Amino acid sequence: MKLLTTCVAAAALIGFSFAAQAETRVTYKSAKTSSSYYQMAVQIAEAMKEASNGDIIVTVEESQGSVQNVMEAAVRPGNYVFTTPPVLVKLAKDGKAMFEKRANPKFGEIRALFPIPSLTMHFVVGEDAGIESFADLKGKKILIGKGSFGAKEGAKYLKLFGLEGQVELADVELSNAVPALKNGQIDGFVTAGSYPAPNVIEAAAGTGVNVLSLSDEQIAKTKRTKLVIPAGTYAGQEADITTTSLPVVAYATTQMDDETAYAMTKNFWDHKAKMGKGAAWWDGVNADLLSNISGKIHPGALNFYEEAGFPVSDSQR
Incomplete structure (x- = not known):
């Protein structure tokens, strides 16, 4: 009986270990809790959990603004996703305007995932x-x-x-x-x-x-x-x-693996219509908004866009 109990406990531990390994955790830096963009982030988090059967867990963090979101991209490890207008990403990469005295080569590792309402x-x-x-x-x-x-x-x-x-x-x-x-x-x-x-x-x-x-x-x-x-x-x-x-876009960095970027991008587009039933602002998001992305799209997200036949420019690859 002791041996059986030990084996069951070990099996449960192994099962838990595999489940923990299968679960991907993502931090999503959004906006102030009072804003519509924070509500969007919560919707995206729920959609990711549902679409992945709980394998992708998104934790939404409040932000004081898009500049802060971009700045943190240089120091946040792992699966860090944030929202910002594409123009700020370009300024950060070029070390201009508000980023002139805070230039960081890691800004060059920012990659786009998908557009959200403008x-x-x-x-x-x-x-x-x-x-x-x-x-x-x-x-x-x-x-x-x-x-x-x-x-x-x-x-x-x-x-x-x-x-x-x-x-x-x-x-x-x-x-x-x-x-x-x-x-x-x-x-x-x-x-x-x-x-x-x-x-x-x-x-x-x-x-x-x-x-x-x-x-x-x-x-x-x-x-x-x-x-x-x-x-x-x-x-x-x-x-x-x-x-x-x-335009506003959800970004990650090259620290996110291709599989996670692919899954998040696919889940977003697959659940966009359903999210639109809860909040009409999603109805204004379509494939044409990809043209607003300046800079590179994450390779994992790019894999989905190529499969789905979405329009992607050479400069975004």
Whole structure:
């Protein structure tokens, strides 16, 4: 009996050992817990666990921003995945801008996995505000917020389009934009996030809004990526909205093995439609967004894209 008990215990230990070896752990550095990008990270973690039958366990970590995410890529070991706009990865590799004094050769080991919803600019105005174009913003009261990407872009666009000093900027927190619009305190607000944006959905349903489109000439001035929000995305939206975006991508480093990178990329695309049922922002992600990736794609992810027939450029290989 003792021998039998010992053998059973040994077998259980061996089984546990194999299970532990089979389990792959990934750290996913995302954004602030209050952001939609943190919610996306949680969805991805759940999708990876389900798709791999528990073999891939993703732990989501809060981040203070994309620059921090890129900086940690130089020091984090193993399966470190993080999200950031591709432009920051390029700046890090080139040692420019905010990375000029923090250059590190390990930035050259960053590799892309898959795109996630882009930061999409929304210029939202009340449907009764008499605003049909950017020129109509003159003399109006607009909320652009403070400190965020959307606030900085909003201020930049007003300057680019000759409206600096001609638009009254409301001193209201962006979190209060919808009630402020409803109460007539402002004529519109600027927000940036994955579409459909929750605050725009709320405003469209409760107040009635228009989201301004940018012309190709205006988009060229912004030097951002063109993005089309399909008609019907928001209540009362009868036509497509042409706007700008800042692409966002999930990255790993060369420390991640090809098998794990392949599995994560395949699981992401296989479960994207299911994730879209829980959050519509995934519906805006498609194979065309791969073109926004500057630099190299991880060889493991590349194996999946080649199998699936996704468009990949020579410079990304």
